[in-house]
Amino acid sequence: SQTIHQWPATLVQPVGSPLSLECTVEGTSNPNLYWYRQAAGRGLQLLFYSVGIGQISSEVPQNLSASRPQDRQFILSSKKLLLSDSGFYLCAWSTPSVNTEAFFGQGTRLTVV
Amino acid sequence: AQSVAQPEDQVNVAEGNPLTVKCTYSVSGNPYLFWYVQYPNRGLQFLLKYITGDNLVKGSYGFEAEFNKSQTSFHLKKPSALVSDSALYFCAVREFGAAGNKLTFGGGTRVLVKP
Numbered sequence: 184s185q186t187i188h189q190w191p192a193t194l195v196q197p198v199g200s201p202l203s204l205e206c207t208v209e210g211t212s213n214p215n216l217y218w219y220r221q222a223a224g225r226g227l228q229l230l231f232y233s234v235g236i237g238q239i240s241s242e243v244p245q246n247l248s249a250s251r252p253q254d255r256q257f258i259l260s261s262k263k264l265l266l267s268d269s270g271f272y273l274c275a276w277s278t279p280s281v282n283t284e285a286f287f288g289q290g291t292r293l294t295v296v
Numbered sequence: 297a298q299s300v301a302q303p304e305d306q307v308n309v310a311e312g313n314p315l316t317v318k319c320t321y322s323v324s325g326n327p328y329l330f331w332y333v334q335y336p337n338r339g340l341q342f343l344l345k346y347i348t349g350d351n352l353v354k355g356s357y358g359f360e361a362e363f364n365k366s367q368t369s370f371h372l373k374k375p376s377a378l379v380s381d382s383a384l385y386f387c388a389v390r391e392f393g394a395a396g397n398k399l400t401f402g403g404g405t406r407v408l409v410k411p
Contacts, residue, residue, distance in 0.1 A: 215397060217398065219401075225384075226386075226401060226403040226404055227340075227401040229398055242398075271337075273340070277397070277399075279397065280397070281390050281392040282328050282347045282390075284345055285330075286342065287339035287341075289338060289339045290337070290338065292337065
């Protein structure tokens with residue numbers, strides 16, 4: 184069966200420090216991968232998606248970047264965190280088919296202080 | 297562009313009563329609709345989806361949803377709510393050809409089931 188791992192679960196970082204969140208998927212190949220951010224426990228905003236290795240698309244301009252160095256690995260990064268980067272970050276994967284659901288990791292609670 | 301709307305920020309219901317969470321959608325082609333539930337500080341869990349076929353879709357934990365094309369709605373329902381159903385619920389739409397076949401989410405509806 185397929186599983187998705189996301190870590191760390193919580194993170195407190197000072198303003199101006201770098202960030203690296205990692206997400207890996209097991210049990211499938213060539214998944215679509217997504218990074219979402221959830222602010223204040225409400226709606227989800229899509230940040231990045233990837234349909235293959237090295238293929239990253241950004242949905243909104245921001246202080247973050249994403250990379251996909253391996254088929255089932257998706258990394259969210261920042262060189263210098265801002266206070267506004269605080270939030271709950273969720274990684275998700277799906278098959279390329281439009282009629283399949285996406286599966287989510289357990290999320291990372293990031294607090295920038 | 298595809299979009300979904302959840303008009304209610306919060307729904308309060310007594311345990312044992314029917315629960316309905318509303319969702320309307322907007323897509324240019326055929327809609328692929330999904331419902332997810334989120335418990336505090338957790339990821340989203342998939343409940344059910346509508347792809348094609350019967351308008352009434354049954355999912356996990358006794359939930360079902362009714363697809364209504366004329367009203368562009370996909371409301372989530374449960375005949376008898378439990379206290380443990382208290383959570384945040386998201387409706388989502390996926391549209392063929394949209395960037396990465398991405399899921400677009402509504403703003404979420406918080407459900408509070410009182411004993």
